[in-house]
Structure formats: structure tokens, C-alpha cells
Amino acid sequence: MIPILLVGLFALPLSYFLNSLWCLRRNIAAAKATGLPYVVLPWSNLNLPWLILRPFLLPYLNKLPIRDTLWFKLLSVDWPWHEQYSVFHRLGSDNFLYVSPVRNYFNTADAAVIDQITRRRNDFPKPIEVYGGLDIYGKNVVSTEGNLWRHHRKTVSPPFNEKNNRMVWDESLRQAQFMASGWMARQTESSATIDRVAEDCMKLSLHVISCAGFGVNLDWPGPEDRKGQTLANGHAPSNTKKEAKASEMSGEHRMSYVDALQSLLHNMIWIFVFPMVLLKWLPFSGTKRSYTSYIEWGKHLRALFDKKKDDIAVGKAQEGMDLMGFLCKGAGMTSDSVRMASEKSQSKPLLSDTEIMGNAFIFLLAGHETAANSIHFSCLYLALHPSSQRRLQHSLDRIFGSRPISEWDYERDFNALFGTMAGAVLAEELRLIPPVPAIPKCVPRNASPQTVVSHNQKFTIPPATYINLVSLAAHRNPNTWPAGSPSDPKNPVHPTSNTDNDLEEFKPERWLRESAHASGPSLENDMYTEDAPNTATGTNASHALHRPPRGAYIPFSEGYRACLGRRFAQVEVLAALAVIFKDCSVELAVDRYATDEEVERMSEEEKREVNAKAAGDVRMAMREKMGMLFTMQMREAKVGVRVVKRGDERFAGL
Numbered sequence: 260m261i262p263i264l265l266v267g268l269f270a271l272p273l274s275y276f277l278n279s280l281w282c283l284r285r286n287i288a289a290a291k292a293t294g295l296p297y298v299v300l301p302w303s304n305l306n307l308p309w310l311i312l313r314p315f316l317l318p319y320l321n322k323l324p325i326r327d328t329l330w331f332k333l334l335s336v337d338w339p340w341h342e343q344y345s346v347f348h349r350l351g352s353d354n355f356l357y358v359s360p361v362r363n364y365f366n367t368a369d370a371a372v373i374d375q376i377t378r379r380r381n382d383f384p385k386p387i388e389v390y391g392g393l394d395i396y397g398k399n400v401v402s403t404e405g406n407l408w409r410h411h412r413k414t415v416s417p418p419f420n421e422k423n424n425r426m427v428w429d430e431s432l433r434q435a436q437f438m439a440s441g442w443m444a445r446q447t448e449s450s451a452t453i454d455r456v457a458e459d460c461m462k463l464s465l466h467v468i469s470c471a472g473f474g475v476n477l478d479w480p481g482p483e484d485r486k487g488q489t490l491a492n493g494h495a496p497s498n499t500k501k502e503a504k505a506s507e508m509s510g511e512h513r514m515s516y517v518d519a520l521q522s523l524l525h526n527m528i529w530i531f532v533f534p535m536v537l538l539k540w541l542p543f544s545g546t547k548r549s550y551t552s553y554i555e556w557g558k559h560l561r562a563l564f565d566k567k568k569d570d571i572a573v574g575k576a577q578e579g580m581d582l583m584g585f586l587c588k589g590a591g592m593t594s595d596s597v598r599m600a601s602e603k604s605q606s607k608p609l610l611s612d613t614e615i616m617g618n619a620f621i622f623l624l625a626g627h628e629t630a631a632n633s634i635h636f637s638c639l640y641l642a643l644h645p646s647s648q649r650r651l652q653h654s655l656d657r658i659f660g661s662r663p664i665s666e667w668d669y670e671r672d673f674n675a676l677f678g679t680m681a682g683a684v685l686a687e688e689l690r691l692i693p694p695v696p697a698i699p700k701c702v703p704r705n706a707s708p709q710t711v712v713s714h715n716q717k718f719t720i721p722p723a724t725y726i727n728l729v730s731l732a733a734h735r736n737p738n739t740w741p742a743g744s745p746s747d748p749k750n751p752v753h754p755t756s757n758t759d760n761d762l763e764e765f766k767p768e769r770w771l772r773e774s775a776h777a778s779g780p781s782l783e784n785d786m787y788t789e790d791a792p793n794t795a796t797g798t799n800a801s802h803a804l805h806r807p808p809r810g811a812y813i814p815f816s817e818g819y820r821a822c823l824g825r826r827f828a829q830v831e832v833l834a835a836l837a838v839i840f841k842d843c844s845v846e847l848a849v850d851r852y853a854t855d856e857e858v859e860r861m862s863e864e865e866k867r868e869v870n871a872k873a874a875g876d877v878r879m880a881m882r883e884k885m886g887m888l889f890t891m892q893m894r895e896a897k898v899g900v901r902v903v904k905r906g907d908e909r910f911a912g913l
Contacts, residue, residue: 279360286358289721295365296355303359304334307532333357339696339727340885343763344368344735345756353738354713356724364725366697368732370739373810375711376700376728377818382709385820386701386725392531393624393889395553396560397617400823401625412823414589414610415618418472418582419823424830427471428669431834434466436664437479439839442902451855452848454899457892460635460835464627465517467831472582472622473563475516514555520623522552528888560616568592582622586615626824628890629694630831635893637688637836639881640765642845642900643874645911647684647767652905654680655841664838669830676833678803683770685832686804689814691765693730694890698816700726730813735762739811741769752878770804844908847873848899858909870910 283299290297302309313335325331329349332338338346346366347353353369367373376383390402400411438459445451453459462477469475514522526549529538538550567583571592590610610618641648658675659667676682702709704723711718720726733739735757742760745751752763815822822828839845849858852869861869877898884896901909 282360283358286360286363289724290356290358290363293356293718293720295718296350296352297363298329298333298350298355298357300330300333300357300359302334303361304336304338306359306361309334310336310532330357337696337885337887339729339731340887340891343753343756344732344737345753347729347732347736348756353736354718362723362725363721364727365720366727366729368729368736369713370733370736370808370810372711372713373728373733373813374808374817375810376726377810377813377816377820379709380819382706383700383702383726386699389699392527393621394617395530395535396557396620397611397613397615399614399617399621401621402617410609411614411618415586415622416823417589418585419827423471424673424826425669427467427827427830428673428834430467430471431463431831432664432667432838434463434470434479435835435838438463438835439843439902441479443843443904446901446903451901452850452899453902454848454897456638456898456900457631457635460631460638461521461627462517463634463835464631464831465520465623467630468623468626469516472626473619474581474583475563477517512555512558514552516559519552519555519559522548523556524624524628524889526552531888556620557616560619563619564612564616583615583619586610586618590615622824624889625822626827628892629822629824630828630835632692632694632890632892633685633688633828633832634835636692636881637684637832638839638845638900639877639898640688640691641684641840642847643877644765645846645908647680647765648840648844649911650768651680651684651836652840652844655837659837659841664841667837672837673830673833676837677829680767680771681833681836682804683767684836685829686770686812687765687767690734690812691763692885692891693734693814696731696887696891697727697729698813700728702726728813728816733811733813736811737762739808743769753882772803772805839902842905843902844905844911846901846903846908846910847877848901849873850899851876866910 279302287297287299320326320331329346332342332346335341347355347368354365354367354372356366357364367376384404387402387404393399393402398407398411400408400415403411441459442453445453462479466477466479469477512519526545529541529546529549530553533541533546535550535553538546538553541547563583564587567587570584571587641651658672658679702720702722702724706722708719708721711720737757737760740762742757742762743766745759745761746764748758751758757763810817815825815828847870849869849872852872853861858866858869880893880896880898884893885891886894888894903909
């Protein structure tokens, strides 16, 4: 009996190994047939054991000669961020494949190819199995394809219109004022450095989407709450003390609305890795937090849904953007249908209850992470580039003059922001740090091979191939983007990507027509795709900015699968940046190198040196401490900044 068991234990891994070799050989043959460059990986970078073990093995593997090999670099799921355009440059092509035993992955930074793939949505659908972790509350517009996606899209798109963008504008201005005033209050405390900018931006965006989209009002603390410990860590809490106490004493939830969502997002890696049934019983602290926050946020989501159904039942008028209300009504709910819900219905709703909650969750998740990241990284980039910050401030002065924020008007002011330096800052931030590093597509296993054209050359992508539209590389492709000389050739922003040009650098001025490069490809196509039906974009003020060719700039994807909430995000980010930089400046914190008293006594040259050291720390953090779960974020580092009144800058003009 024991020898049989030993044979079985030996035979199983041997069989797996031999099968992997056979599959790898088959996939290599398919890659060769395309005529494109390819790299062979011993296993997929999405292999579950590898994802779990990689953080523990990496310190040892990096000591081996393999660390600089291309196949080893591609074994990281974050390779688009770490390598950016350098892999494509190294292979001498804007299109290549990497081959694994599981499947082949086609990667492109070619604008023409990206444009073809996004236009041909039936030939190149999303691989919906990748989005299983986003189905935790129900199927939604992100995790579906084909007719089911069209059904979701038609139901959920109506609230994304210009009327509701006005509400987003007003709420973003209100929330940004609270955040900026909390930051300014730090200047009177013993340590004026703010090291939780990312967290505060997340809270601002959560407040905006919660209020504008779901009627949940989350205010920053009032003056009486800004004393003592509430601001001791450099940030304002999302609930007042009174609200927090009420939440604790309600007895209905173990976690508040904000805490449950933030905990869920922070621990979502476990939801992507393990099925919910298993997650419930795993003994690890991270899995326990993940499951608890999933349950608690589900209760809050269900409460919002039940309240909206009650409002519909009594005929209460819909107010504001009200995404949950639109979802319910888009699903066919009426006062009569809700009241008769307990009876057997002859008609099937357009969306089920779980699909309504699934879409609500996606709106909250994507709606606040994307905008929050853009506000955060825009602040960091502008602190790193004071001259661009001053240009932004002068532009804001021309737009708003001496008008108080209460008189800022969406119809009058938003397009002016979008078409000038503020819009250029947002466009450049999204060029360098798009929400996701690569947009997944595929050629399904049961489909026909698909032909695309690149530089007048045809090649065929075989079935069962995953596709990565590598936005991080497409946005830095010197074959598409006009480029100037690097600002500091001896100290490039990235050690291997675009070291001979400025495409790795933050230069919002590249988007302004008056500072256009004289040479380079045509920029006559629209910066944002407008061929997707039912997509509200309003007056396209981006015509005042450079317009890269289609497929070259895809922060919100393109074509029919373009992000529904892109205008929502643009309105929120530009409103927040306008509030912050109209009366304030953001500078790098130099606490690590000098005290405030020492800075006061420094010469300009000494200030320049200490500021350069702080800038080096920030650039290092932005290059090496970024990570991707749902969106690109700085997950392993905190960057300190100072927010001061304009005119009180310590490092201006250096």
C-alpha cells in the first residue's frame, strides 16, 4: 500500500510537469507563428502559488544572475510599472508576446493596434474571469461581456450626464474646502508636515461619490473637532465625533460605513485570491478582516438599497445624481412593483437585486479610487515641479479672479479649467500614472484568429490569447508622442525607459498648444474617445489641448468599453485642484534633513540642496513603492508635504 502511495505522490507532480512542458511547447509554436517577438516564461505571472510565494522568494532571487533577464522581469504582475516602455524598446517592437504553459499574452504599446482592438469589441472582448473578485456583491457593468454587458450598460448609464456633473462639481468644491482647511490648520501645530495626503484624498473622493451618488453625507470635522488627537496624524477623520459615536451605538453594524469600505478595499487582495466560502474560515488576520469588512459593507449596501426601494414604494421624488435610484428605476422598479414584490411577479426585472448592488459597489470603488489617486499624484508632481505649480496658480487667477468659491460655476468655469493648465496637469498625471497599468482584452479560446495591422504589416493573434493594452507604455511611446530632450540626462527619471527623451518626465506644458513641440506625430485626433454611445462628455474643452492619435492615450480606455465615469472623475479632480492651488501651495517636506529653524537660516543654495534630497526621496518612492490591485497606488510608502498660503513658500523660485 505504501509503495503505491509513494508512486502516486511522485506521479502527480511528474504528470503536472510533463503536461506543462507539452503546453509550453504548443504555446511557443503558436507564438512563433505570429512573427512577433516573444519571451518564454516558466510559469504565468498570475500563477497563484507564485503570487503567494513571490514576496518571500524575491529577496533571494534578486541575488541571482537572473534578476536582469527579461523573462524574470515579466514574472512580476507589476512589470508594466517597473519597466514601462523599456521592454518594448529592448525587443525592438511595440508588440510582443510572452509565453507560459497556461496561455500566451499579447502586449501592445502600439496606438494603431490599440485603436483597432478597442473598436472591434466583439473580436476582442474582456476576459471576464479576471474580474471575478469584483462580483462579490453581484454581476456588474465591469465584470460582464456581450449581450449581458450591453444590458447593464443601457441600464446604468443614464445618470452620467451634464446635469449631474454640476452636482459633482458643487460637492467636490465643498469637500475640497474642508480638506484644504484641515491641511492649512496643520501650519499652527508643532509639526506642519502632512504625511497622509493619499488617505485624505481617498476620503474626499469617498465623500463626493457617497453624497453625489448615494445621498450619504460624510462631513469633515468642524472646528471643535480639529483640536487635539483628531488631527494629530496630519489628517482629518471622515466622520465627526458625534457621527462616529452614533454609528458605534446603533448596534446594527460592527463597522461604520467608511471604516467597512476602507477596510474592504485595503484587504481586497484576499478576495481576489480566495473564494468567499474559504475566506470565511481561514485563520489569518488579513483574511478575517477581509471577510468581516465584506459582510459589514454588504450590510451598509443592502441598507442603501432597501431605503431606496422604500422611497420608490411611497413615490418619493429622486433628488440629485442618486446612482442607487437610477439603478433601481433602470431595473424597472416602480412604486407598484415594489409594493407587490412579495407577490409572484410575471415579469422579470431588468436587473436583479444582486446586480443592482454589484453595480453600486463598482461605482463606489472605481468612482472614488480613480479620482483620489489623480488628486494625490497631481499634488506630488506639482510639489516636485514648482514652476508648473506657479503656472497653474496663475491660470487659476485668470479664470476665477477674486471670486469666492461660492461663486464658482460649473457651466462657466469647468471648461475653462479643462482647456488650460489645470486640464494639462490632469492629462499629464494620467499619462504618467493611468488608473490601471494595462487594460485586459482577449481572443477567446473558441474564436477565430484575429488579424490586426501595425505599420502596414499584418499579424494574427491566435485564439486563447490574453491581451494587455499596456497604457503605461503606450503613454510613453516615442514612436507616437512628440518628445524633447531630457531635463537631466545624467539622472534620468527612469533608469532604462526613455533615457534619451523627456517622456518619463512630468511636463504638463506639453499639452498646451502654445508650448507644442515643433516635430513629432500629428495630434489631430480627439484626446478622449467620443464614439461610445450613451457616454456623456459635455462640451469637449480638451480641444484646447494637444490631442494624441487614437490609442495613444487611454487612461479611461477607449471605444464602447470606455469608462462611464470619466467625466465624473475629471470634474471632481479639477474642482479639487482648483480649490487647493487657488490660495495654497504644496511643497515637499524636508523634515528628514532639516528642522524648520534650520531651513529659516539657510541660503538659497542650501535650500536648493535640501529640497533636492527630499525630491529624490519622493521620486524613489513613486518609482519603487507603487502597486496595483484595482488601481495604481503608492501602497508601501508615505510622502510628506507642506501646504502653505501662497506667498509663504519656503522653496519658491529655486
